[in-house]
Amino acid sequence: MATKRHKMHKNPFSSPFPFADARTATQHPTAKTLLCLLSLFVATPPFFAAEPDRDSPEAELASFKLPPGFEVNLWASERDGIVKPVQIRWDARGRLWAIGTTTYPQLKPGETxxxxxxxxxxxxxxxxxxxxxxxxDGLMIPTGLEIAPTHGKESACYVGESPKLWLMTDTDGDGKADKKEVVLRGFGTGDNHQNINSFRWSPGGELMFSQGLxxxxxxxxxxxxxxxxxxxxWRYRxxxxRLDAFFGGSADPQNPWGWTFLHWGQPLLSAGNSGNMYFALPEMIRGYQGGRRDTIWAEGRGRKTSNPELLESSQFPDEWQxxxxxxxxxxxxVWTLHVxxxxxxxxxxxxxxxxxxIQSTQGSFRPVDVKLGPDGALYICDWYNPIIGHYQASFRHPDRDKTHGRIWRVTxxxxxxxxxxxxxxxxxxxxxxxxxxxxxxxxxxSKRELAGRPTKEVISAVRSWWPRLEPGHPDxxxxxxxxxxxxxxHESPQPELLQRVLASKAPEARAYAASTLARWADRLPPQFDVVEKLADLAHDEDPRVRLAAIVAAGNIPRPESMVVVLSAxxxxxxKFINTALVAATAALKPQWEPVVxxxxxxxxxxWYALLKTLDKPxxxxxxxxxxxxxVSAPIVPIYGRVRASPYILGTIAADVTKNGNPKHGEEVFHRPEIACxxxxxxxxxxxxxxxxxxxxxxxxxxxxIIGAVLEPQREVKESFETYRITTKKGEELIGIIVAGNDSELTLRDPAGMEHTVAQADIAKREFIGSLMPAGLTDNLSPEDLRDLFAYLSQLGKAK
Known part of the structure; x- marks a missing residue:
């Protein structure tokens, strides 16, 4: 159910005529004329009346479909000055912070x-x-926001504005940043919607964020x-x-956009480009940037998402926890997923x-971030825009929205x-x-508030607090x-607490403690044998603990760390453990190779035979x-019988809207002769x-959609560009790049076969457009073509 905030407006037609009453008015000749004219307006269809504002919050609210028992209300919008919000974060005082950009996708010439x-x-x-x-203010396309630890009247936040990572601080408590520091610079700016983004603290105070292809x-x-x-x-401590980089290359996720951490701190990641999700831990080894990885959301089906939230709020029913x-x-x-x-x-x-x-029939509803608030409600950052990409439509397309933005509250x-x-x-x-x-x-x-307090006071309190916890209590x-x-x-190693968590009955706690071992390895006392403890964890009965031990060992650059890896x-x-084994072996090679x-x-x-299977060539x-x-000519026909002129596009679109039959269009889509x-x-x-x-x-x-089918070369979707690679031996490969790095790349050919070639062996690389030929629909009847587009145009929309 959707709830609305109503605002009373005075009816502009309720003001009285300048006559005492209806009887007096009808006796006045001018009044008779005015009343006759008024009757004509009443009897005539209101062609002059303004159409309802389809972009109003009320119109969007009416489009929402929620499960029984839930309701949503408008919490903030453009009426409050919130336009094009990108990310939201709460602070300890119950205030919601947001970043927004009307500059995206590109700064206009002369614009500030x-x-x-x-x-x-x-x-x-x-x-x-x-x-x-x-x-x-005065920012240019900020794409990352996180609240920084402070104390007292100060407040601060990290802001990602490539190429810079900012720390902005309000030192006097007036709610405005009066101190701005560039913490790091040198981040890429190759694509405005792939700049550093989706900031989020890890459970141990690491600022996690991402960048795109x-x-x-x-x-x-x-x-x-x-x-x-x-x-x-990216991970920043x-x-x-200390800044660390992971993944890298052209494999998915090609535009990672959104971290979340499960109840015990396990990191999950959204791919904003593909509708996939990933478990990041197996490759989070310093110095290792690997290749392809498997999605953990097998049925994502292109449902691109961003900035997920784990629901732990007693404002919601038990079954939603x-x-x-x-x-x-x-x-x-707004999707509900099970992990x-x-x-x-x-x-x-x-x-x-x-x-x-939530499901909406409003095509401009663009939920890009969801976060739990202090009242237990879920808050949704709605970027609100009919156009969401920057290369499918002109930068200056008139439909690009620059004036709206919403934050909704679900309870x-x-x-x-x-x-x-x-x-x-x-x-x-x-x-x-x-x-x-x-x-x-x-x-x-509470943890971030503690992070802002003096380290000596906090650590002293922690040391006296944790031993008093009741053994056996569920919490x-x-x-x-x-x-x-x-x-x-606080970057303050505590060996006694760490040992207690390493011995926990909960395997999730032991797994987390393994990562802490690696983080504190060079600061723990000598008698605290880090590698020996990891070796014990490498034989743990729970696979999650063994995985964490492998990753931890990979992050400790010592020869003996390889013993942990081989033991595990x-x-x-x-598949998760295998990925970590390969990553750790590669990262530790400078340590174990001289020993071997x-x-x-x-x-x-x-172990020697094992090593041969783990040490990838x-x-x-x-x-x-x-x-x-x-850039070379496509190898498939560029034009078919019907060209995608503005007139043709408009004519077909009008026919689809008026007469299209999606059910019949689905049958057309599956016909073998058009090969969709x-x-x-x-x-x-x-x-x-x-x-x-x-x-x-x-x-x-x-x-x-119509233009992309009639003339596929007009717009080639990112990551589906076709390349012709000619090697130094004269071999020619044609396909789309599905993975790659500085050393090699992998192409998938039209038959679905994959080929890997070393960058050093490439003599010529040509972009040749799309593999999709024009003219596939030339033999369809006008009705079949119309219904095909009717089917495609409803894919992904709420029914």
Whole structure:
């Protein structure tokens, strides 16, 4: 059910005529004339009346479909000055921070960028924002936001504005940033919607964020220049000033956009480009940037999402707890997903018992971020735009929205809103007690508040607090895990607490403690044998713990760390463990290779054979200079019988809207003679040579879809560009690039076969457009063509 905030407006037609009453009016000749004219207007259809505003919050609200028992209300909008919000974050004082950009997708010539960071407050607790403060302005396409730890009257936030990572601080408590520092610079700017984005704190106080396919970063840090080419992940530890890069290359996720952490801190990642999700841990080894990886959301079907949230709020019913809620901006929906253990990792599926939280028939509803608020409600950041990409339509397309933006609040009727305990300025002991809370908001905000307090005071309190926890209590093991995270925020190793968590009955706690071992390895006392403890974990009965031990060992660059990896390799394995074994072996090679060359006297004989399976052949070194990419003619017909002229597009679109039959169009789509299903995926059927079409109708305007079918070379979807590679031996390969890095790339040919070639072996590289030929629909009747587009245009839309 949707609830509206009504505002009373005076009827402009209710003002009285300048006559005493109706009787007097009818006796006046001028009055008679006016009344006759008025009667004509009443009897005539109101052609002059303004049409309802389809872009109003009220119109969008009416389009929402929610499960029984839920309701949604408008919390903030363009009427409050919130335009084009991109990311939202809550602070410990119950204020919502947001970044927004009207500059995207590109600055106009002569224009001065003025994108903003806002602070929103519901000071009257009336269910909507009533105070908005501009914290910072003058920005150009900010795409990442996270609240920084502070204390007292200060507030601060990190802002991603490539090529810079900012720390902006309000030192005097007036809600406006008066101190701005560039923390890091050198992040890529190759694509405005792939700049550093979706900031989120890890449970141990690491700032996690991402970059997309066209980002090429070279960031100077106290530890040297850190590079990341193409799509990948970033981890920044502020106190250490340590920046690490993971993934990299052209494999999916090509535009990662959104982190979430499960109840025990396991990191999950959304792919904004493909509708996939990933478990990031197996490859989070410093110095390793690998290749392809498997999605954990097998049935994503192109439903692109961003910035998911784990639902832990007693404002929602019990059956909704631990669901993952994520913004399905491509489908105008907010999805409800189920996560479960899958060996050492996880798998995600559409929740079998719970429906989507929101589905909308309004094509401009673009939920790009969802976060739990202090009242336990779920807040949805709605970018609101009919056009969401920057290359499917002109930068200056008149339909690009620059004036709207919404933040919605979803609650469950009949359950009271929550009142969080004091967090900002609360005593340290109270903040530690908050770590027992079942509410995610309370635990996260309390940890960040603790991170802003003096380290000496916090660590002293933690040392006296955790030993008093009741053994056997259901909350104790998780509270210990949270306390360990507090110490990580402060970069203050605590061997006794760490040992207690390593011995936890909860395997999830032991797994988390393994990562802490690696983080503190060079600061723990000598008697605390880090590698020996990891070796024990490598034989743990739980695969999640063994996986964590492998990753931890890979992050400790010592020869003996390879012993941990090889020990774990003798235990039962799955795809997640195998990925970590390969990554750790590659990262540790500078340490173990000299040992092997000397005979490795302490190694077991069977380890040598294992090592051969884990030490993947290294590709040829990257060439000093790659070959120049050329643009050549497509190898398929460019034009068919029907051209995509504006007149043709408009005529077909009008016929589709008026007379289209999607059901008949589905039958046309599956006809073998037009070969749609051979290359494109819909549902659980189809090929993988072209993009999945499950969400094409909610992603693109009808005329764009028509044009893309009639003239496929007009617009080639990112990551489905076709290349012709000629090797130095004269071999010719044609296909789409599905993975690649500085050393090699992998092409998928039209038959679906994959070929890997070293960059050093490439003599010529040509972009040749799309593999899809024009003219596939030339033999369709006008009715068949119309209905085909009717079918495509409804894919992904709410029914």
């Amino acid at each position: 960028p003025n994108d903003k960071v806002w602070i929103l407050e519901d000071t009257k607790h009336a269910g909507h924002a009533d105070k908005v403060t501009v914290f910072a 066209h980002g090429h970063a070279r960031v100077e840090t106290p530890y040297g220049v850190v590079g990341l080419d193409e799509a990948g992940l 502020p106190d250490e000033q 631990n669901a993952i809620i994520t913004g399905g901006y491509i489908n105008n929906a 479960e253990q899958d060996g050492a990792g996880f798998k995600i599926s559409d929740d079998p018992k719970l429906p989507p939280l 469950y009727k009949g359950r009271p809103l929550l009142t969080p305990p004091p967090i900002a300025d609360a005593p340290i002991e109270h903040l530690l007690e908050n770590l027992h809370s079942p509410e995610k908001y309370v635990r996260e905000q 104790t093991e998780h509270a210990l895990y949270e306390a360990l995270g507090v110490c990580e925020w 390799a003798t235990q039962p394995r799955d 060359a000397k005979g490795a006297p302490d190694w077991k004989p069977e 290294k590709p040829k070194p990257a060439p000093a200079k790659k070959v120049t990419q050329l 299903i051979s290359c494109h995926h819909v549902g659980d059927k189809g090929g993988n040579i072209g993009p999945a079409l499950d969400a094409i109708g909610s992603a693109q305007p009808l005329e764009f």
